[in-house]
Amino acid sequence: MSNRLDSTNRKLIGYLRHDGRASITTLAAELGLSRATVQARLGQMIREGTIRRFTVELSAPETDDKIHAVMMVELQGNLARSVIARMKKMPQIASLHTTNGAWDLVAQIEVGSLTEFDQTLRAVREISGVSNSETCLLLDRER
Numbered sequence: 214m215s216n217r218l219d220s221t222n223r224k225l226i227g228y229l230r231h232d233g234r235a236s237i238t239t240l241a242a243e244l245g246l247s248r249a250t251v252q253a254r255l256g257q258m259i260r261e262g263t264i265r266r267f268t269v270e271l272s273a274p275e276t277d278d279k280i281h282a283v284m285m286v287e288l289q290g291n292l293a294r295s296v297i298a299r300m301k302k303m304p305q306i307a308s309l310h311t312t313n314g315a316w317d318l319v320a321q322i323e324v325g326s327l328t329e330f331d332q333t334l335r336a337v338r339e340i341s342g343v344s345n346s347e348t349c350l351l352l353d354r355e356r
Contacts, residue, residue: 218263221246222254226264233267279323280330281351284337285316292342293317299340305333322348 218226221244228235228243235243241251258264288296300306300320308321320337324330338346 222258222263225251225254226258229264229267279325280327282322282330282348283351284320284322284334284346284348286318286320286337286343287315287345288317289342289344296340296342300337303333303336305329316347 224244225240228240232239237248237251237255240255241248244251255264286296286300297309297311297318300309300318305322305324306320307323310319311317312319322330322333324333334346334348337343
């Protein structure tokens with residue numbers, strides 16, 4: 214399985230997105246595969262970095278005490294790789310995406326306090342190669 218995401222792996226990832234706590238037995242039943250096959254595929258995707266982490270999504274806003282924001286970043290073209298590498302190392306950046314349009318990157322920020330939020334914004338803006346940014350706090354989640 215030298216990784217291309219075949220339809221079985223895509224289905225497996227889909228089930229995990231829906232329920233990251235699903236047991237190997239449950240996943241195997243959903244996919245119509247043996248437990249050993251599902252375990253092997255999951256292990257391979259973890260080793261290859263296709264699956265980087267498992268996470269928890271909280272249902273009630275009052276149980277989530279983090280500050281969430283989206284930061285759009287404009288880069289100087291020749292420094293894009295070094296900016297991306299630096300931002301990927303920041304634990305406050307929950308996800309980082311390249312994009313097209315006016316902004317080059319979109320970062321999801323998750324921090325525990327406004328002080329940490331301010332420090333994170335400053336740290337990103339001080340990275341050599343970041344020419345502009347705009348940040349929006351995420352206030353409420355619509356379902």
